[in-house]
Amino acid sequence: MKVSIRPENKSDYSTISMVNDMAFGQEAEGILIEKLRKNKKFIKELSLVACMGNEIVGHILFFPICIKNKNIEYNALALAPMSVIPELQGLGIGSRLVEKGLAKAKKLGHKSVIVLGHEKYYPKFGFKPTSKYNIKAPFDVNENAFMALELSKDALSHVEGTVEYPKEFSEI
Ligand SMILES: CC(C)(COP(=O)(O)OP(=O)(O)OC[C@H]1O[C@@H](n2cnc3c(N)ncnc32)[C@H](O)[C@@H]1OP(=O)(O)O)[C@@H](O)C(=O)NCCC(=O)NCCS
Known part of the structure; x- marks a missing residue:
């Protein structure tokens, strides 16, 4: 069946939490999304759902973060979390969400994306370990x-610093 990707709307909120609960087997990610939605930096167009017919089967969120070096802050996005319901994993729905999300982020003028995730999955979208740039994680990893991805050419070549996630990420 055909999968379509679109931005979330208000009536999707509880289903998005449910899809995350099912994919992760816990409630933390759904709660994180609900908290981030209340943060004024939340970008509705970068909270995308994958639909089969009217049913939401996957979700991805890109949230603004910064890469900080003393007093200098560089804006970026974090790809997190991302989920596909267990019965439909491994069919390419996650890849469609990543591709559509990256294209939308680029169109909105964002310059780079950071992800903490599976090292064999994200490189196929162009992500490279942040050690290739001068970017550090705020925790041991x-x-x-x-990993990081430049959405525009050399967007990270002059960027140096440590990624700072909004407080909601450490609250879960
Ligand atoms: C990660 C996830 C969203 C990917 O969605 P999907 O629709 O299954 O992804 P795709 O079908 O596009 O790609 C599947 C591929 O990614 C690999 N993969 C993705 N995430 C992975 C992970 N965390 N661990 C191991 N393999 C992973 C699969 O093994 C598979 O590999 P293949 O293409 O070589 O067969 C989905 O598997 C999921 O919801 N997992 C549980 C939640 C999770 O771990 N989220 C990611 C962290 S935020």
Whole structure:
């Protein structure tokens, strides 16, 4: 069946939490999304749902973060969280969400995206370990799992610093 990707709307909120609960097998990510939605930096167009017919089967969120170096702050996006319901994983729905989300983020003028995730999955979209740039994670992490993607040419070449996530991420 055909999968379509579109921005979330108000009537999707509880289903998005449910899809995340099912995918992660816990409630933390759904709660995180609900908290981030109340943050004024939340970008509705970058909270995307994957639909089969009228049913939401996946979700992805890109949220503004900064890369901080003493007093200098560079704006970027974090790709997190992302979910596809267990019965439909491995069919390419997640990839469609990533591709559509990255294209939308680029169109909105965002310059780069950071992700903490599977080191074999995200490189196919162009992500590279942040160690290739001068970017550090704010916590201990496997070097290859913390990745960055430039949405415009050399967007990260002059960027140096540590990623700072909004407080909601550490509250869960
Ligand atoms: C991660 C997720 C959203 C990917 O969605 P999907 O629709 O299954 O993704 P696709 O079908 O496009 O790609 C599946 C591929 O990614 C790999 N993959 C993706 N995330 C992975 C992970 N966390 N661990 C291991 N493999 C992963 C799969 O093994 C598969 O590999 P293949 O293409 O070589 O067969 C989905 O698997 C999911 O909801 N997982 C549980 C929640 C989660 O871990 N979210 C990511 C962290 S925010």
